[in-house]
Amino acid sequence: MGVKKVLLMLLITLISISFTWSNSGTSVFEKYPTSIGGFFGEIGGMGLSYQKWLYPLGFEISGGLTYVPPDSIQAPEEFFTYNLGFQIMYTIIANDITDWLSGNLYSFGGFIHYGYLYISGTSKTPVYASDLGVGAGFGIETVLLKHFSFPLEFGLDTIWTLGNLYPKKAGFFAQGGFRYRF
Numbered sequence: 001m002g003v004k005k006v007l008l009m010l011l012i013t014l015i016s017i018s019f020t021w022s023n024s025g026t027s028v029f030e031k032y033p034t035s036i037g038g039f040f041g042e043i044g045g046m047g048l049s050y051q052k053w054l055y056p057l058g059f060e061i062s063g064g065l066t067y068v069p070p071d072s073i074q075a076p077e078e079f080f081t082y083n084l085g086f087q088i089m090y091t092i093i094a095n096d097i098t099d100w101l102s103g104n105l106y107s108f109g110g111f112i113h114y115g116y117l118y119i120s121g122t123s124k125t126p127v128y129a130s131d132l133g134v135g136a137g138f139g140i141e142t143v144l145l146k147h148f149s150f151p152l153e154f155g156l157d158t159i160w161t162l163g164n165l166y167p168k169k170a171g172f173f174a175q176g177g178f179r180y181r182f
Helices: 003-018
Strands: 034-041 045-054 057-068 078-096 101-119 126-144 148-161 169-181
Touching: 034 057, 034 148, 045 078, 045 169, 101 148, 126 169
Parallel strands: none
Antiparallel strands: 034 045, 034 169, 045 057, 057 078, 078 101, 101 126, 126 148, 148 169
């Protein structure tokens, strides 16, 4: 999917949320401020995710582990990776559009730490490297049936390999996930 299509989807969602204002009292986001599930993102982390809203502020922590045995299809070397991401969010607008559909537009900033441990197949020498990333942007959370959360976030980030002067990556990113709100 191209960047233009992603930005068009973001614009349509933002317009939809902004034109639907609800005065129904407590929103889903205040009634069910905690969520748990999975998230996949360059800054937000990849793996299990926990989110808590202290309306209008919120925070999220996500992380995961990966192990690939030697001589597998994915890599000729044995390696282990981990990541831990943390984000702080601020609600711009949150609405219960209908009884079964709610929307939340928010800004966020966060950082992530990646670690890589490679064990070379020939020398069996472990090699460790790590990256640190920071980023910020805007997120859209759609909640179905008051509990099923689908966050989608867009922003700009920079990721450095620790010890290097220049960034490994800098630019636009998109991330998202699925969570259960309670």
